[in-house]
Structure formats: C-alpha cells, structure tokens
Amino acid sequence: MSDLVVDGLVAGYGDAQVLHGVRFTVRQGEVCAILGPNGAGKTTLLRALSGMVKARGTITLGGTDLTGRPPDAVARLGVAHVPEGRGTFMPLTVEENLRLGAFVRRDRAAVARDLDRIYTYFPVLKTRLKQAAGSLSGGEQQMLAIGRALMLRPKVLLLDEPSLGLAPLVTRELFRIVQAINAEEQTTVVVVEQNAHLALGIAQQAHVLETGRIVLSGTAAEIRADEQVAQSYLGYR
Ligand code: ATP
Numbered sequence: 001m002s003d004l005v006v007d008g009l010v011a012g013y014g015d016a017q018v019l020h021g022v023r024f025t026v027r028q029g030e031v032c033a034i035l036g037p038n039g040a041g042k043t044t045l046l047r048a049l050s051g052m053v054k055a056r057g058t059i060t061l062g063g064t065d066l067t068g069r070p071p072d073a074v075a076r077l078g079v080a081h082v083p084e085g086r087g088t089f090m091p092l093t094v095e096e097n098l099r100l101g102a103f104v105r106r107d108r109a110a111v112a113r114d115l116d117r118i119y120t121y122f123p124v125l126k127t128r129l130k131q132a133a134g135s136l137s138g139g140e141q142q143m144l145a146i147g148r149a150l151m152l153r154p155k156v157l158l159l160d161e162p163s164l165g166l167a168p169l170v171t172r173e174l175f176r177i178v179q180a181i182n183a184e185e186q187t188t189v190v191v192v193e194q195n196a197h198l199a200l201g202i203a204q205q206a207h208v209l210e211t212g213r214i215v216l217s218g219t220a221a222e223i224r225a226d227e228q229v230a231q232s233y234l235g236y237r
Contacts, residue, residue: 002028002062002078002155004049004188009057011048018044020212021057026205028062028155029186031179033199033220035233036209042192043084045209046158049190050074050081061155076104078155084164084192086145090134094125097133097144101151111151118147121177139170143177150181157181159191163198171195175202196233200224208233 009022018041026032034042048055051066051074059066066074071081080101088097098118102111119126122143128136133144142162149157159178163171179202182189193199200206206223208216216226223229 002188004028004156004190005058005060006049007058009045009048009055009059011044011053011055013044013053018212019048019055022209022212022214024205024207024214024217026156026188026190028188029182030205031182031189031191031203033196033203033206033223034190034192034209035196035199035206035223035229037232040209041212042209043160044212046081046083046160046190046192049156050079050158052081072104075152075154078152079158080149080152080154080156081158082142082145082149082160082162084160086141088133088141088145088148091132093130094133094136094144095129097148098125098151101148104152114151114153118150121150121181122147137170138165139167139174142166142174146174146178146181150185150187154187156188156190159189159193161192161194163193163195171198178202196229 004026007023009019012018022045036042044053047053049059051069051071055067061078064077066077098115105111124140125144125147162174175198178189181187191199200220200223203220206220207214
C-alpha cells in the first residue's frame with residue numbers, strides 16, 4: 001500500500017521554524033483534510049511534502065523515503081502539488097499547460113489517453129484547448145491546475161486552498177470532481193481548505209494544525225462534531 005507517512009516533520013524559512021514535529025498518516029486512496037487558522041503552517045506543510053521547502057523528520061510514500069528530495073524527484077515518485085494561486089503558466093495555452101504536466105513521462109500514447117481522461121473530468125478544458133490559460137475564469141484555471149497535476153499520474157494529490165476566490169457553485173463542482181478523481185483513480189488527496197464544510201464533506205480523515213502542530217486528529221465526522229472546530233471553522237454553536 002502506498003500510504004503517506006509523515007513523522008517528526010520540522011520545516012520553515014531560514015531561521016523561522018514553522019512546523020514543529022508534525023505527524024500523521026494518510027492511507028492510500030483516502031482524502032485527508034488539513035484545517036487550521038491563517039498562518040498555522042498549512043501551506044508550508046504541503047510545500048514540505050512536495051520538497052519545495054526543506055524539511056527534517058521523515059516523509060515516506062509506500063515505504064519510499066521522500067524527505068530532502070528536490071521537487072522534481074518527489075513529483076516523479078508520485079506526489080503532485082497544486083499550489084495556492086494555482087501555478088498555471090498564464091501565457092501558455094490550456095493544452096500546453098496540460099502537456100507540461102506530463103514532463104516526466106515518455107509514454108506518448110498513454111499521455112494522449114490521460115489527456116482524454118482529464119477532459120472527461122473537466123469537459124470545459126477541452127473546449128478551451130487553444131486558449132491562453134490567463135484567459136480562463138478562476139474556476140477553469142483551478143481545473144486546469146488539477147488537470148495538469150493529474151498528468152503526472154500521481155499517487156498523491158496535494159491541493160492548497162482549491163476554493164480560493166471561487167464562487168460557491170464553482171467550488172462545489174470542483175470538490176465533486178476531486179471526489180470523483182479520488183474514487184475512480186484511488187488517488188490519495190491531501191487538501192488544505194478554508195471552507196471546512198466542503199473539505200470535511202469529501203475527507204475520511206482530518207487534522208487541525210495550529211502554530212505548526214497538529215492539535216486535533218480524527219475522522220471527518222469526529223472533527224465535525226468537535227465543539228472547538230465547530231466554533232472556529234464551521235461557523236456555528
Ligand atoms: P494561510 O492560510 O494564511 O496561507 P497557512 O496555514 O497556510 O496560512 P503558511 O502560509 O504555511 O500558513 O505560513 C506559516 C508561517 O510561515 C507564517 O508565519 C508565514 O508568515 C510564514 N511564511 C510563509 N511563507 C513564507 C516565506 N516564503 N518566507 C518566510 N516566511 C514564510
């Protein structure tokens with residue numbers, strides 16, 4: 001099984017340590033939500049998992065040690081990161097962006113099949129193939145960013161605030177598609193999300209991160225039922 005196992009994770013920027021020993025496991029094929037206030041270190045956690053910030057401790061995927069490897073090596077080993085703000089190449093077309101996602105792959109026939117698969121999840125992208133990514137709506141850009149990540153055939157998809165700046169209807173559609181991808185491809189998903197309702201709606205497990213430490217872990221139902229979480233993140237009680 002390709003479980004993602006994180007233990008004693010310490011990371012930060014220069015002298016500023018942001019993560020202070022984070023430990024959790026995401027079982028293969030599960031959706032894991034990371035909740036927490038602004039500045040808690042959620043983005044830094046995803047960056048550490050994808051090798052974008054240096055980390056100490058251990059990160060393993062299916063027993064393979066990812067700790068300290070550069071981002072392209074981590075990507076090759078199956079971890080695709082969709083950063084906050086999406087990271088699409090605005091002047092390039094939709095198709096060029098998607099093909100860039102397959103940069104580590106040489107199997108051209110399989111890449112063509114994967115493009116078709118991505119159009120079934122995101123039909124709108126197929127109608128925009130020759131358009132510059134910069135001309136897409138916010139929701140379409142997020143779809144493109146996820147589509148591009150899927151071109152890696154990842155075992156793990158890291159999603160940072162996918163709902164940022166999107167209308168509620170678009171966000172719901174996006175989460176529905178993420179859930180379909182998870183169900184159909186058994187892709188493990190780690191999602192950082194301000195909209196706790198949505199994230200808990202698709203997650204099996206969730207963790208609350210505060211000042212660089214996990215302060216609460218449980219099933220999505222347990223986390224939803226927690227008084228403190230309800231007050232801080234779900235807007236009731
Ligand atoms: P948000 O929801 O606001 O994005 P977050 O939980 O994702 O918050 P991070 O973005 O990981 O939190 O930030 C954690 C801490 O690290 C903050 O104090 C932030 O100021 C700091 N930080 C983030 N990025 C950098 C950087 N590139 N250089 C220096 N410090 C940074």
